[in-house]
Each structure stands twice: as structure tokens, then as C-alpha cells.
Amino acid sequence: MSNPEIRELEAFLALAEELHFGRAGERLYLSQSRISQLLRALESRIGGRLVDRTSRRVRLTPLGEQLHVGLRPAFDAIVATIDAVRDTARGLGGVLRVGFQGTANDLFLRAVTAFRDGHPDCAAEIVEIPLSDPFGAVHRGEVDAAVVLMPVLDDALVLGPVFSARPLTLAVSARHPYARRPAVDAEELASGPLIGIAGAAPEYWRLVQAPAVTPGGRAIPAGPAVSSLQEGLALVRAGRGAMLLCDPTADYYGSHAVAFVPVTGLPESSLALVWHRNHETARIRGFARALADVTGDAGAAG
Structure with missing residues (x-):
């Protein structure tokens, strides 16, 4: 029996994970008929059926x-x-695109500088990604990695350095009753709409x-839902609701029209570097090490 070709294995893996010939083809930029052809070739080499296919569903055989x-x-x-090996041969050259949400904080920018200094043959570009789609750009390959707000519960993504754990603040209009408060308890979030x-x-x-609820179980009224941080802050200024933000973001977007009030009783907000498990490269690992060095996350620097 001849050994399988790499394209046959790629087609099988795509089909096993999509369980749909059309989506598997889109993933590999192949037609459905080509996916079927590659699957048949692999099954012939192995000597058994790998997939059961009906008019309504696709599933793997044992x-x-x-x-x-x-x-x-x-x-x-x-x-x-x-x-x-390819990256080593190229001296880790090429381009590394790293996404960020909302604001590129100081630790992130220091890591970018450290990576550029350590890898002068590699161009490091930073790209803003939508607040409303933290993981999409990584899945679609628009960026190689991204710094996103935690949590991350996506098995397809590798969780790199976690950093910048800071308390949450509540962004409110300067006219809001909480604007001059030294702090707000999490239970008090139930008193008004929260921008989502x-x-x-x-x-x-x-x-x-x-x-949607406070730690004590009180319902928090839902305010407007936004796609970007700038859109959310505009609604805050207009008095349409309050918005939870981490401390660094509040520092960056300080405004006379918006007050940032510390919130007690909620877990801290953290950032994390993530990348797609199937698209890891030496460039990504190099940037993860740079970020870990800057942030002190030694466990992620390997």
C-alpha cells in the first residue's frame, strides 16, 4: 500500500472537523468534488471507509x-x-501582524519594540481588531496573533501570556449620579442600563x-449594544448607559465628559495573547516570548 499524500490528509482533517463537504472545500480552497476525490483515494489506501455520508449529514466511522x-x-x-525550520532558514524574517482591541497599552507596545529589536529581519505590524469580534481576525488569518480581553474558551486558540490584570471601572456620563462617587459596588450596576x-x-x-446580573443575582438592565469602544463611549457621553472598562482603557480615554468610577466586587480584567493552534509559527512564538519577558509571565515564555 502506498503512503497517503499530504493533500489527502488535509482533506480528511478538514472534513472530520467541518462534517460538511462544502465547508471543508472552502477551508482548503477546493471544490466539493475534489474533497470527495481525495477522501476516496485515502480510503482506498487505508482499505476502509472513514466517513458515512447521507443526504442529511456527514459523520466519521469508527x-x-x-x-x-x-x-x-x-x-x-x-x-x-x-x-x-522555514522561519529559521529565513532568519525569522517576513511580517508578523498582531491585533489589539480598543487600545494598544504600554506593555503591548513595549513587547512590540522588544520583538522588533530582537528580530530586525521581521516587520511587526499592529492592527486594531473590532471590540465586537475578538477572535475572528485570528480564525480568518487576518492577523497572526491578537491581544484580547479575557476570558478565552476557544479550543482552536492557543492562550499565550496573560497580563495586565487590573480592576474594572464604570464609565458614566459626567452628569450621572455616580460620576462623583469614589467607588461603585457591583450590586449597584442593577440601577441602570449597561452598554453591551x-x-x-x-x-x-x-x-x-x-x-446580565450582579454577583448577588440582581438583574442588570441591558443598554445599547456596540461594536467598538469609541461607539460605546459616545453613548456613555450621551447618557444612554454605563460601560465597564479596565483601568488602562479608562486612563487612556480620560475625558471631562466621561467619569471613570472604580467598581468593587467584580473580578479583575486581564489581557491575553492568542493565536490559532493550526497556524503557529516561530514568529508568533518569538513575539510571545517578548511579551512574556515584558509582562513577567515566565510560564508562557517557553
């Missing part, structure tokens, strides 16, 4: 499940090794940035 479980980590390791985040962000993530 043989397909066994192949997927064993093949995915091995395939990822091969791709990562080739990427690492619209778009493609997963619900678990949106509910951390704009919770």
Missing part, C-alpha cells in the same frame, strides 16, 4: 474517528516543525464584559 484522533496532533507537529457588545463575540465573552 475507523475515521481513530484516524482523526491520531492524525491531528501528528499533522500539527509536522506543520509546526516545517514552519519553524454586539457582533460575533461569543456569548460567554460578552457576558463577562457586560454581565
